[in-house]
Amino acid sequence: MNSKALKILIFLFTLNTITFYLYFSHPNHSHSPENHHSLPENHYSLPENHSRFPLSKPWPILPSYLPWDQNQHVKNQSCEGFFGNGFTRRVDVLTTLPKISRKGGWFRCLYSETLVSSVCEGGGIRMWPERIRVARGGEKVDTVMGRSEEEEVPVFEDGAFDIGSSDGSWRGKKLVGEEFLHQYVPTGEIKRHTMMELIDTIRVVGDDELQCSEWVEEPTLLLTRFEYANVFHTFTDFYSAYVASRVTGLPNRPHLVFIDGHCETQLQETWQVLFSSIKYAKHFSGPVCFHHAILTPLGYETAMFKGLTEKVDCHGASAHDLWQHPDDQRTARLSEFGEMIRAAFGFPVDRHRIFKPTSSHNILFVRREDYLAHPRHHGRIQTRLHNEAEVFEAVNSWASNQQEYKLNVINGRFAHMPMKDQVRAIQDASVIIGAHGAALTQIVSAEPKTIVLEIVAYKFRRPHFALIAQWKGLKYHPIYLGGSYARPQVVIDELHKIVRSLEW
Numbered sequence: 406m407n408s409k410a411l412k413i414l415i416f417l418f419t420l421n422t423i424t425f426y427l428y429f430s431h432p433n434h435s436h437s438p439e440n441h442h443s444l445p446e447n448h449y450s451l452p453e454n455h456s457r458f459p460l461s462k463p464w465p466i467l468p469s470y471l472p473w474d475q476n477q478h479v480k481n482q483s484c485e486g487f488f489g490n491g492f493t494r495r496v497d498v499l500t501t502l503p504k505i506s507r508k509g510g511w512f513r514c515l516y517s518e519t520l521v522s523s524v525c526e527g528g529g530i531r532m533w534p535e536r537i538r539v540a541r542g543g544e545k546v547d548t549v550m551g552r553s554e555e556e557e558v559p560v561f562e563d564g565a566f567d568i569g570s571s572d573g574s575w576r577g578k579k580l581v582g583e584e585f586l587h588q589y590v591p592t593g594e595i596k597r598h599t600m601m602e603l604i605d606t607i608r609v610v611g612d613d614e615l616q617c618s619e620w621v622e623e624p625t626l627l628l629t630r631f632e633y634a635n636v637f638h639t640f641t642d643f644y645s646a647y648v649a650s651r652v653t654g655l656p657n658r659p660h661l662v663f664i665d666g667h668c669e670t671q672l673q674e675t676w677q678v679l680f681s682s683i684k685y686a687k688h689f690s691g692p693v694c695f696h697h698a699i700l701t702p703l704g705y706e707t708a709m710f711k712g713l714t715e716k717v718d719c720h721g722a723s724a725h726d727l728w729q730h731p732d733d734q735r736t737a738r739l740s741e742f743g744e745m746i747r748a749a750f751g752f753p754v755d756r757h758r759i760f761k762p763t764s765s766h767n768i769l770f771v772r773r774e775d776y777l778a779h780p781r782h783h784g785r786i787q788t789r790l791h792n793e794a795e796v797f798e799a800v801n802s803w804a805s806n807q808q809e810y811k812l813n814v815i816n817g818r819f820a821h822m823p824m825k826d827q828v829r830a831i832q833d834a835s836v837i838i839g840a841h842g843a844a845l846t847q848i849v850s851a852e853p854k855t856i857v858l859e860i861v862a863y864k865f866r867r868p869h870f871a872l873i874a875q876w877k878g879l880k881y882h883p884i885y886l887g888g889s890y891a892r893p894q895v896v897i898d899e900l901h902k903i904v905r906s907l908e909w
């Protein structure tokens with residue numbers, strides 16, 4: 406091994422140690438036995454077939470991180486309940502007697518009364534890819550044009566998943582019944598709850614029957630996505646996957662298996678950097694066994710999505726303030742998540758970065774552009790700001806004629822930029838302007854002092870980005886239009902006010 410690689414290894418190891426130290430030395434970290442959240446002690450020794458997955462990535466250190474331990478005092482509908490660890494009701498379904506079985510499975514759900522859903526996890530779980538009816542997934546979009554949505558959403562045949570148990574009385578039975586699903590993984594308003602359907606297929610087999618072509622040793626999230634080509638919806642999936650990893654106390658970032666047949670999009674890049682690896686269920690060649698599988702709630706079940714229809718009355722706060730003054734109405738979780746994305750792309754997130762007044766500020770104009778989003782898409786996006794180009798030009802020329810302030814206007818052509826460049830543009834911006842459009846979801850990675858100016862067409866008065874700004878504690882200025890045309894002068898006047906309020 407060359408010395409550079411060795412240094413990186415040592416660095417990663419040290420980083421990991423520090424993360425652990427920080428976590429366990431946190432004064433609030435609970436050590437009481439009833440709250441203790443670790444895997445059952447009976448997990449079996451390493452099976453013969455080791456996984457061909459790459460090594461898992463450590464968690465980065467995040468300034469807005471607060472411990473995710475199981476705290477029974479988290480209140481229903483509190484901000485920690487919505488955005489953090491409200492998954493406090495633990496329901497054990499299957500436990501294996503210690504020492505009897507090497508491969509014996511276990512299964513439990515952690516239920517949130519605020520989100521009315523569960524993060525479930527288990528071991529000794531086997532997946533049969535050939536019993537999942539779904540497209541292969543991960544293709545380039547132009548190779549699967551016209552493929553229907555139904556082909557990309559999984560249908561589970563009976564026994565698509567099973568779990569080993571040494572307890573003979575369980576064999577051949579379903580792992581959970583209808584009542585359990587109704588109570589802990591309810592369908593709610595969702596048309597098809599694929600995670601509930603997945604759990605519904607799990608059958609118990611004898612642990613001696615658990616033969617697999619591959620054992621995945623490291624913790625792995627199983628996830629089903631909807632509206633995967635839309636940035637807002639994909640962020641709800643990112644968030645759900647992040648929360649599930651934290652709630653289950655994973656020591657490293659998990660691997661990810663998509664239990665769907667969606668094709669590849671620009672957003673795949675973010676999945677790849679956030680998690681240790683990604684793979685599609687249909688890309689496994691035979692039955693695959695998971696030593697520790699975590700079943701991720703749907704993106705629709707996150708507070709990010711629920712906030713569109715129900716009141717999620719939370720305001721952003723710094724982790725430092727919340728640490729000193731816990732508050733049910735405030736949260737630093739969305740900032741923690743934004744930092745996670747930045748750190749995953751390799752950007753620094755150091756809280757001690759000194760904010761000295763700068764001599765110039767970036768104004769990022771997030772553009773809406775036509776591109777081929779998914780196989781049912783014709784490549785044209787809906788116009789939400791008819792004269793976007795005119796407004797952009799006006800802003801650009803106004804900014805370059807400023808004597809008093811030095812302003813750089815960035816043309817944020819996000820549809821044509823790699824995700825990493827999008828995140829960089831967001832974090833370097835002092836002001837972010839955009840017409841209502843999913844790309845604005847990226848403001849979760851903005852710096853705390855960033856100001857958002859959203860131009861809202863009459864037909865698109867929806868609260869997505871106003872809410873994200875509120876939950877992150879960003880200043881937000883909307884310009885509501887009577888139709889879909891914005892007078893450039895109105896935008897410039899508003900921008901002028903914002904620019905004057907920046908630190909110079």
Ligand SMILES: *[C@@H]1O[C@H](CO)[C@@H](O)[C@H](O)[C@H]1NC(C)=O
Pocket residue numbers: 481482518519
């Ligand atoms: C949690 O709060 C919601 C809204 O107030 C309420 O409808 C629900 O019944 C509560 N759940 C529990 C378990 O108390």
Ligand SMILES: *[C@@H]1O[C@H](CO)[C@@H](O)[C@H](O)[C@H]1NC(C)=O
Pocket residue numbers: 452453454615616617618619
């Ligand atoms: C290990 O994998 C091989 C094929 O890759 C399979 O034949 C064998 O049954 C597996 N062993 C176990 C214990 O799962």
